[in-house]
Amino acid sequence: MIFLKSEQELELMRDVGRIVANVLLELEEAVKPGITTEKLNEIAEDIIIKSGAKPMFKGYKGFPASICTSINEEVVHGIPSLRKLKSGDIISIDVGAEKNGYCGDAAVTLPVGEVNEEVMRLIEVTRGALSVGIKQAVVGNRLSDISHAVQSYVEDNGFSVVREYVGHGIGRNMHEEPPVPNFGVPGRGPRLVPGMVLAIEPMVNMGTFMVQVKDDGWTVVTCDGRYSAHFEHTIAVTEDGPRILTLP
Amino acid sequence: MVAVDDIKIGQVVRSKAGRDKGRFFIVVAVEGDRVYLADGDLRRVEAPKKKNIKHIQVTNHVVEKIAEKIEKGQNLSNKEFRRELQSLGYWGDVMLENKGKKEVDA
Numbered sequence: 340m341i342f343l344k345s346e347q348e349l350e351l352m353r354d355v356g357r358i359v360a361n362v363l364l365e366l367e368e369a370v371k372p373g374i375t376t377e378k379l380n381e382i383a384e385d386i387i388i389k390s391g392a393k394p395m396f397k398g399y400k401g402f403p404a405s406i407c408t409s410i411n412e413e414v415v416h417g418i419p420s421l422r423k424l425k426s427g428d429i430i431s432i433d434v435g436a437e438k439n440g441y442c443g444d445a446a447v448t449l450p451v452g453e454v455n456e457e458v459m460r461l462i463e464v465t466r467g468a469l470s471v472g473i474k475q476a477v478v479g480n481r482l483s484d485i486s487h488a489v490q491s492y493v494e495d496n497g498f499s500v501v502r503e504y505v506g507h508g509i510g511r512n513m514h515e516e517p518p519v520p521n522f523g524v525p526g527r528g529p530r531l532v533p534g535m536v537l538a539i540e541p542m543v544n545m546g547t548f549m550v551q552v553k554d555d556g557w558t559v560v561t562c563d564g565r566y567s568a569h570f571e572h573t574i575a576v577t578e579d580g581p582r583i584l585t586l587p
Numbered sequence: 588m589v590a591v592d593d594i595k596i597g598q599v600v601r602s603k604a605g606r607d608k609g610r611f612f613i614v615v616a617v618e619g620d621r622v623y624l625a626d627g628d629l630r631r632v633e634a635p636k637k638k639n640i641k642h643i644q645v646t647n648h649v650v651e652k653i654a655e656k657i658e659k660g661q662n663l664s665n666k667e668f669r670r671e672l673q674s675l676g677y678w679g680d681v682m683l684e685n686k687g688k689k690e691v692d693a
Contacts, residue, residue, distance in 0.1 A: 360673065368666050463629075470679045572678070583681070587674040 343534030426452025482528030597654025609680030627668025
């Protein structure tokens, strides 16, 4: 069942979205060679709580932290630890928060120090894939128009899209209907109508699209060990076009 | 056509050509028919991108806070640039006003 959100509910989602965006802005500043992912988690949790919200990921199916920190060949769901970032790394940070009963979810991939050109291109293409997906989130389109646009953009640029993990509806719950895959043919799935709120999140790999889960039961890694990038925004479908809720 | 007089320090502009085509930036300096642009991300404040005014499109947004800092010669931060652009609804090459107005094409 897809829940449609009223204008008032969208305001509440915009509020929590703002908090998520502010966390990402602060973390972008903090990411430097030498910092631990646990420190990034602390910074994020501090801001979320001081803003009157709750970290949405913490405790979700037992996830132990407030953010996911996925480095290099890690795709998503990396757990913050004492691991120090070093120059040449890339880190994907996923932040989720809940306030007044509504959720916000966004992610960015950041270079650490000096990163090689092809890896920078991976990051830019992943960001571009999210842009391209957002532009499809208009009334009258079908859900898979988003999926198809993301896949085409990524593959035209020589990278691959992860199949096993997908975007999702979001609202009073972190994960709601409908799933939002990053691949597929256009013209399928529910028709997009005003009030739908979707977390669109392309996960893009340099090599094979295949992924697997590490022994910790959480961290998803590429099967070929090559790098992966991830960007995400929470987007409302409105009469006037897509509205990014996860902005400052 | 954009004329030099149209462009203000602090103005949000969009790139029409080059690898950054479609992306939004803030003008940090104007020199003849060239402008210097930064977005705190692809183009950091330490190394603004020089562009011909022929290759940019102006928007109605001028970020006064940043314009003032530049005038006073104060330090600029990349975070500030990212925050200001995003809070106006600019993200990458997507422009959406916070109220969710239709996306503007180049």
